[in-house]
Amino acid sequence: MSTTDEREPGGRSEDAGPRGGGQAPLSLEVAGLAFAYPDGHQALFGVDLSVPRGERVALLGPNGAGKTTLVLHLNGILTAGAGSVRVGGLPVAKDTLAEIRRRVGLVFQDPDDQLFMPTVREDVAFGPANAGVRGAALEARVTRALERVGMAGFADRPPHHLSFGQRRRVAVATVLAMDPEILVLDEPSANLDPAARRELAEILLSLDLTVLMVTHDLPYALELCPRSVILSEGVIAADGPTAELLADEDLLRRHRLELPFGFDPRAARR
Amino acid sequence: MPDHGGHAQRLYRPGDTPVHRLPAHCKLIAVFSFVLIAVATPREAVWAFGLYAALLAGVAALARLPAGFVLRRMLIEVPFVAFALLLPFIAEGEQVRVLGLSLSESGLWGAWNILAKGTLGVAASVLLAATTELRAVLLGLQRLRLPPLLVQIxxxxxxxxxxxxxxxxxxxxxxxxxxxxxxxxxxxxxxxxxxxxxxxxxxxxxxxxxxxxxxRGYAGTMPVIDHLTASRAQWAGAVALPAAALAVCVLGWSL
Known part of the structure; x- marks a missing residue:
């Protein structure tokens, strides 16, 4: 690997945000998080992860690594067996749940699970309305969120009449409307055709938000996230610039991650 | 079929008539009272049911619904009235002969009662469904304080x-x-x-x-985002149907 010195982090390094400096406020702070399901299956064995504000991080890992379990801890749907989660400095606990869920914008994998209201507008309004926003302020939030994902013209449509890519974008808008501290996306590129995948990438790059993106899609991680962490068997197995992690074939193989045929992360500069 | 009509919307026929424009909760109240009044009418006042049918036909005309459209959707009633058709054969009491068949008189009245009132109820509901989007019906029910859980379901x-x-x-x-x-x-x-x-x-x-x-912060109740409101004139328009029906009903009891 003779090009090591010239290697750039994947994605747009210029807006990668401060990292490792210690001064930047942390959007997300997970410390020693362990969790076992009631049936005894232990999914997480002490996860440590810090994400400074404004950074986009990919959470990589094979199926069964505990990615979804970890994500469900971030907004308190699952409660840590040990360890702690803080979002923007606020610890996840019973009495902070409402605020935590406003701060963590979770975008689920299947937009049909996320979009449960009869129209797009009502769905985007659901989160802020639960937080007590009403009237003109609510309208403005909804319009703004839909504009940010390029779906403003679809407010009065029922979600099931939209294409899959459009539904995924509306799903992103539903959490943007809550003005989150961090956007957490579960497999955002799953089931998208190449054009929808690119459109979503452009939207995510334009957001200027802290993002944690759970994915198997390594090229997508490289495109969008300067930094990646690998979650494997319930612990963080690697943490570093995405381009470096993806160039380490041994590391990927050990954690059942694979690049698509013909894809060379060293060549995929942008 | 309306262009945004999936399976669930086949009943609805888009339009911009005075009936379509009425707020959903007014229409719900109107249909519900109309059905109550029709059910409360004595079955012997056959002419009253004719008048009710005429009232509904008037609403259909105002909503520009073709007769075939309404009649086809009323076929849903058929399985439910099968029992009514059995009544004349199985009911006890005085027998009358019709076309060589011995039928129970009280059974005939019973069958007529179910058939007439059922058909009016179905017709009124079809008119409501044809002029109101399902979504709006739900908002109307919410506005009428139906338990929120039912509206959510x-x-x-x-x-x-x-x-x-x-x-x-x-x-x-x-x-x-x-x-x-x-x-x-x-x-x-x-x-x-x-x-x-x-x-x-x-x-x-x-x-x-x-x-x-x-x-997204759900804590057991759905936030109410859309508030339905109705003007006095809209209420008056909606109440016209049950008011006319009530006059017919009172007449039916007093004659």
């Missing part, structure tokens, strides 16, 4: 009917792609397993939807 049905029928369709295609043909009872086991699998899938989806709701 109904609105989830509305949202997910297409998703679930789509899953069912995919399962059918998967079955048939592997050579399955439902020929008789021997294949019922497979169909039953499909139904079971569909139930489990729907149940799991329900759990995922609930997680998604919790993630």
């Amino acid at each position: 109904a609105s989830f049905m509305l949202r997910y009917a297409d998703v679930i029928s789509d899953e069912l369709r995919r399962m059918r295609i998967a079955r048939e792609s592997r050579g399955f043909r439902a020929r008789g009872p021997a294949q019922w086991g497979v169909l039953a397993k499909t139904a079971g699998a569909l139930f489990i899938r729907a149940y799991e989806r329900g759990e995922r939807v609930h997680l998604a709701m919790l993630s």
Whole structure:
């Protein structure tokens, strides 16, 4: 690997945000998080992860690594067996749940699970309305969120009449409307055709938000996230610039991650 | 079929008539009172039911609904009135001879009663459904203080009917792609397993939807975002139908 010195982090390094400096406020702070399901299956064995504000991080890992379990801890749907989660400095606990869920914008994998209201507008309004926003302020939030994902013209449509890519974008808008501290996306590129995948990438790059993106899609991680962490068997197995992690074939193989045929992360500069 | 009409919307016929424009909760009240009044009319006042039918025909004309459109949708009543047709044959009491058949007189009146009132109720409901989007009906019910849980259940049905029928369709295609043909009872086991699998899938989806709701701050009640309001004139327009029906009903009792 003779090009090591010239290697750039994947994605747009210029807006990668401060990292490792210690001064930047942390959007997300997970410390020693362990969790076992009631049936005894232990999914997480002490996860440590810090994400400074404004950074986009990919959470990589094979199926069964505990990615979804970890994500469900971030907004308190699952409660840590040990360890702690803080979002923007606020610890996840019973009495902070409402605020935590406003701060963590979770975008689920299947937009049909996320979009449960009869129209797009009502769905985007659901989160802020639960937080007590009403009237003109609510309208403005909804319009703004839909504009940010390029779906403003679809407010009065029922979600099931939209294409899959459009539904995924509306799903992103539903959490943007809550003005989150961090956007957490579960497999955002799953089931998208190449054009929808690119459109979503452009939207995510334009957001200027802290993002944690759970994915198997390594090229997508490289495109969008300067930094990646690998979650494997319930612990963080690697943490570093995405381009470096993806160039380490041994590391990927050990954690059942694979690049698509013909894809060379060293060549995929942008 | 309206262009944005999935399976769930076939009843609705888009339009911009005075009937379409009335707020949903006014129409719900109007239809409900109309049905109550029709049911409270003595069955012997046959002419009153003719007048009721004329009132409904007037509403249909005002809403520009073709007769064929309304009549076809009223066919849903057929299975329910089968029992009414049996009454003249099985009821006790005085017998009359009609076309050489011995029929019970009280049974005939009973059958007429069910048939006339049922048909009026179905016709009124079809008019409501044809001029009001399901979505608006739900908002109207919410406005009328139907328990929120019921409104939520109904609105989830509305949202997910297409998703679930789509899953069912995919399962059918998967079955048939592997050579399955439902020929008789021997294949019922497979169909039953499909139904079971569909139930489990729907149940799991329900759990995922609930997680998604919790993630956006759901705490047991749906926020009310759209407030329906009705002007005095709109109420007057909606009440015209039951008011006219009430006059007919009072007349029916006093004559």
